[in-house]
Amino acid sequence: MNVLPWIVAAWLFGIGLYGIVTSRNYVHLIGCLSVCQSATYVLLLGIGFVWGSKPPVFYDHPPGTPAVDPILHALVLTDIVVGAAVTALLLAIALQVQKRRGTIDPRRLRPMRDPE
């Protein structure tokens, strides 16, 4: 039972990786990358969790009440925001690929050659 969160994180990462490897479309691939990234959310929140504790926001309960680790929450927050921005950047690149090469199937894309 104690290893379940870590196994869930590893499983999420694994299925994301499977999607990336078998992907036939860059948009789908970027979605799979987000699944891989959600493994990090599960891992970080799992590490920060404390049984029988409250959220690290001391508004309804006074300071001193047992609370979960705020650092991991801050890290997940950072993770989500940067992840969203990077996803946007990757989608912009996928659009570029579609415009220049006419396809976003990773398997039909060959390395670019010198135009000589």
Place this chain on the structure above:
Amino acid sequence: MSERGRLAMLLAALLLLAPVAWQVALALPAFGFPTSAYGQTINALVPHMRRVSNMVAAVNFDVRGFDTIGEELMLLAATTGATVLLRGSRGENIGDRAARLPGRHLAGRADGTVLVCRAAAILLMLFGVYVVLHGTVTPGGGFQGGVIVASSLLLVYLGEGYPAWRRIARAPVLALVEGLGAFAFVVAAAVPLAWGRPALSNILPLGTWKDLFSGGTMVVVNAAVGFAVAGSFGLILGEFMEETRGPEDEDMPDEEHR
């Protein structure tokens, strides 16, 4: 490489990594028990030292505030990159209307949609501002609230259509909001240096616990992050929306009539 070859390589790699991952999972600290003295120390000390109630905001904007500058600049860089990529390839000779497939019937919006979107966009933006403002007190803060504010702009598109979106969510304004937000964060970090204090030292009056304006410098930094995030997400949404613009010379009927 063939499909089979890829899958075989993935399977081999996963089989190799699985025992390692299992060992790591067993070696990780037991689930549900405090792992870092750092986090628990922050929970114990910061409510009194900074008079804020939201520890996550305190970590982001004060205790580890310098890391958040790095993250903020990363967000700025990713947004700039996406914007430059999209704008660079778009060219000049495009009209200011969304392209449409010839002969495709486009139904007008229902009045109900417009009404709901108008009301919801305003309420959602107010809610976003509320979440930003209460960042140091209740769950929320600049990052979360900024995204909510940016998504309220999407409701404008849903309710009013593309031309109205372009009139309201202007890219230069959003870029300015984003840039000024990031700039204010850096200034808040640099000002204490003038007094010989470490960067991002809390030099403003701390206020009272559970009050809207508690946390001193954190209030400024929180608002700066709210502006920067709202600006950058709005800008990215707008740039992707601009991708739908059709060529200028194409004779297109007014598809946004209702």
